[in-house]
Amino acid sequence: MAKKIIQKPRGTQDILPADQKYWNFVVDNFRNVLEGCGFGRIITPTFEDTALFERGIGTSTDIVEKEMYTFKDKSDNSITLRPEGTASVVRAYLEDGISSWLQPVKLYYINALFRYERPQAGRFREHHQIGAEIIGDPSPLRDVEMIALISRCLKRLHLDNVSLQLNSIGCQVCRPQYMRSLKAYYKEHLNSVCEDCTRRYDKNPLRLLDCKEKACRLVADNAPQLINTLCPDCHEHFRTILEFLDDLGVSYELNTKLVRGLDYYTRTVFEFWYVDDNFGSQNAICGGGRYDMLVEILGGKPTAGIGFGVGIERLMLVLKNEESVLVPELNAPKIYLAQLGGAAKKQAFMLAQSLLDNDIPIASRFDKKSVGEQLKEASDLKVPYAIIIGQKETIDGTAIVKDMYTGFQETLPQEMLVSEVIKRLS
Numbered sequence: 001m002a003k004k005i006i007q008k009p010r011g012t013q014d015i016l017p018a019d020q021k022y023w024n025f026v027v028d029n030f031r032n033v034l035e036g037c038g039f040g041r042i043i044t045p046t047f048e049d050t051a052l053f054e055r056g057i058g059t060s061t062d063i064v065e066k067e068m069y070t071f072k073d074k075s076d077n078s079i080t081l082r083p084e085g086t087a088s089v090v091r092a093y094l095e096d097g098i099s100s101w102l103q104p105v106k107l108y109y110i111n112a113l114f115r116y117e118r119p120q121a122g123r124f125r126e127h128h129q130i131g132a133e134i135i136g137d138p139s140p141l142r143d144v145e146m147i148a149l150i151s152r153c154l155k156r157l158h159l160d161n162v163s164l165q166l167n168s169i170g171c172q173v174c175r176p177q178y179m180r181s182l183k184a185y186y187k188e189h190l191n192s193v194c195e196d197c198t199r200r201y202d203k204n205p206l207r208l209l210d211c212k213e214k215a216c217r218l219v220a221d222n223a224p225q226l227i228n229t230l231c232p233d234c235h236e237h238f239r240t241i242l243e244f245l246d247d248l249g250v251s252y253e254l255n256t257k258l259v260r261g262l263d264y265y266t267r268t269v270f271e272f273w274y275v276d277d278n279f280g281s282q283n284a285i286c287g288g289g290r291y292d293m294l295v296e297i298l299g300g301k302p303t304a305g306i307g308f309g310v311g312i313e314r315l316m317l318v319l320k321n322e323e324s325v326l327v328p329e330l331n332a333p334k335i336y337l338a339q340l341g342g343a344a345k346k347q348a349f350m351l352a353q354s355l356l357d358n359d360i361p362i363a364s365r366f367d368k369k370s371v372g373e374q375l376k377e378a379s380d381l382k383v384p385y386a387i388i389i390g391q392k393e394t395i396d397g398t399a400i401v402k403d404m405y406t407g408f409q410e411t412l413p414q415e416m417l418v419s420e421v422i423k424r425l426s
């Protein structure tokens with residue numbers, strides 16, 4: 001009896017070769033822009049001490065309460081697969097002496113993240129994120145720099161249907177008072193919100209504002225807004241950001257219900273939404289904000305920080321949906337080597353190795369398919385040239401070079417082929 005095939009865990013996916021061009025398009029663009037702005041890459045461990053996330057993200061958040069992959073290792077240490085990127089970077093900032101570098105420091109990462117979520121379209125239990133952090137500068141200009149950077153990256157990806165959602169969630173000075181008025185308001189409406197929201201009321205009241213349930217959204221619409229009760233410092237910080245964004249011509253929407261799911265955010269929070277006109281839907285493709293308390297929460301001196309994360313798989317989905325965006329092919333073959341007969345196969349194989357030595361990507365089958373079938377494959381692959389070695393050419397030491405666009409063919413000596421191909425391709 002055949003053995004049963006083992007399947008990948010629920011909520012994970014294989015990213016196959018055909019999708020790699022989207023992956024590279026996203027990652028290369030972000031990497032180029034980030035490195036051009038002075039960000040250095042950091043690679044942190046895939047798993048960390050569970051306490052890092054409990055302390056950093058907050059024990060009352062959905063992530064820590066329900067979504068972490070936490071387990072005991074063989075030495076009975078509690079380990080968690082990284083559910084987000086910032087806490088690890090801040091840990092490294094404190095542990096690796098980065099806090100004594102010239103401040104602010106700019107770091108970026110490309111990470112797999114793990115969350116035990118209900119799998120649904122565009123949401124995976126393992127997904128990949130590009131993220132960046134500026135640590136050590138409370139200036140609102142850093143907020144603007146970060147937002148402008150993301151906006152630049154999205155433009156390079158030719159994504160125009162994007163809306164920047166912006167809010168300020170205040171600081172230790174102004175938020176506690178707001179939370180009291182928010183709770184007072186919700187106390188009157190607890191019978192009209194969903195079950196999750198009754199739980200949030202006690203544990204994480206700010207999240208009441210961004211519940212997706214229709215009934216809860218109606219209640220949230222009339223809730224007091226933090227933006228109206230910001231302390232003078234938070235107000236000035238936010239005002240400066242808006243002024244700079246206006247001057248830069250970066251458009252935004254004030255979204256007073258945007259709070260983000262993590263406890264560590266202070267002041268600025270933002271998301272970039274992809275607006276799909278066909279489905280009338282909006283999906284967050286990037287999110288971030290300021291976290292001026294996090295370094296201190298994780299044991300350092302009070303240090304400001306701001307960061308963002310963008311989901312690679314989500315952006316890949318969006319790019320596939322945007323048919324007008326031309327995503328460059330990766331190392332697409334430039335030459336198809338067709339051959340017929342045993343001796344021709346050997347000569348074609350040798351020629352293939354010489355072309356590869358010269359960094360010319362090739363395609364070939366080296367099997368018994370007819371020349372016609374091989375040329376059909378060459379045209380499907382859209383290679384500019386095919387090289388054909390048949391029985392006659394084997395004896396003559398020649399090969400036929402066929403221009404796949406014009407159909408023009410000429411016979412050349414095999415020893416000239418590599419230099420001729422290099423010349424034609426350039």
Ligand SMILES: [Zn+2]
Binds near residue numbers: 174230233235
């Ligand atoms: Zn404040």
Ligand SMILES: [Zn+2]
Binds near residue numbers: 193195212213
């Ligand atoms: Zn709700």
